[in-house]
Amino acid sequence: MIVEVNDVTVQFYASNMKSIGIKEYFIHKIKGDIVSKKFTALNHISFSIDKGDMLGIIGTNGAGKSTLLKVISGIIKPMHGSVTTRGKIAALLELASGFDGDLTVRENTYLRGAMLGYTRKFMDEKYKSIIEFAELQEFQDRAFKHLSSGMKSRLAFSIACLVKPDILILDEVLSVGDGRFRKKSEAKMKEIIQGGAATILVSHSLKQIRDNCNKVLWLDHGTMKGFGTTTVLCNEYSTFLDRKENV
Template identity: 65%
Template sequence: MAVIELNNVSIRYKVGDFKAIGLKEYVIRKIKRNYHVQEFWADRHITFSLEKGDMLGIIGANGAGKSTLLKAIAGIMTPTEGSVQCQGSIAALLELASGFDGELTIRENTYLRGAMLGYTRKFMNERYEEIVSFAELADFQDRPFKQLSSGMKSRLAFSIASLVDPDILILDEVLSVGDGAFRKRSEKKMMEIIRGGATTILVSHSLEQVQNMCNKVLWLHKGRQVEFGDRVDDVCVRYQDFLDNKIQL
């Protein structure tokens, strides 16, 4: 049984509608007959499924629709067309600072993020020391979150997401932030999660990372699905050839 299943998923943005410009400006433009709506399809006809324990690497240039697709899988967005089915709890780390309050301390933000993921205070009490230790932030627990470097924010966010034992873990360019030592520990932790049965999706610009960690790969280009399958090395080689202008789509 598939843990994640996408069937012909398409996601459309409307540029210039009243939600973007405000009601007052919308009315004025309608009166002047100067109201126009442009449609932009971020993703078109994406279809794939993942089983328990799969780790999918999503590759593609900027603007390929990777982050938008992750939001649909995480339940943040509803597809314009098609369907997304997910089984189990989801921990999605899509933006480093999302779900954090810059004025709160690391300790307070850890509990806040845990609550947003649906975990009890008792559970967070039991895992708190493990979280801050893995993130290498034990000496900074009472420092305001806004004072952290991007790497420190990434470590905390990843640590919370990966240590709460989700059924589905979604990571958007998280493992590319931080020093080399933390990246290695993160990759090791990811492998532990996979062996524990979690289904994981990783967006990464590092083909080496995708080849080393993922058993399936999805290549997107300008919102369209180029390839999906378990021949990860082969797809990554073709994608690199595309980047080097050796092939055209």
């Protein structure tokens, strides 16, 4: 197994005093007006995937999908349970995360590579292919903040894929950009999987999940509704959505 999630639980505490200043906060704290409410984002989640698997994670907003990706990536530590990963992880959790808006496309490419743990020599070898795949040859010296959302997505995806990760994690990244690039990205993901990597994809597009994933995890309000084959889980989730719309 390349990714093993064992009985993971994540809880957050939300205060009723979110938008007040420090002075007001301490005044309310002395008065005892501050109330913290515990929120369970993930509740005893367990599953595993092997090399060559592409796992699709489905669920409505607030299901815990992005939280789970952050746990697998090591950004969030669970309060209970454990996650075991084997190999190098490339995670695209937020479109602009890991980029500096004032740096150029070229500078950001090397910066992201360094954050993923790659050497300057390795990035020198990969840089041209990264830019060509992202179709940003004419924008290499442009500030990242001046790129369109589609361009930012292409660069992030290209860096993550072309450095050959063992585990590729994508959170709604492929929903940005035109249809042609999405097809190109999906073909690249399949190439990565055939090379022995594992991919985890969060997407609201059931068609994208059906077309690309061999396993599916269904989350609902932090609980695991199901884990198994794509056709069965997608059909069950589609029925669930239809019932929800008709309520």
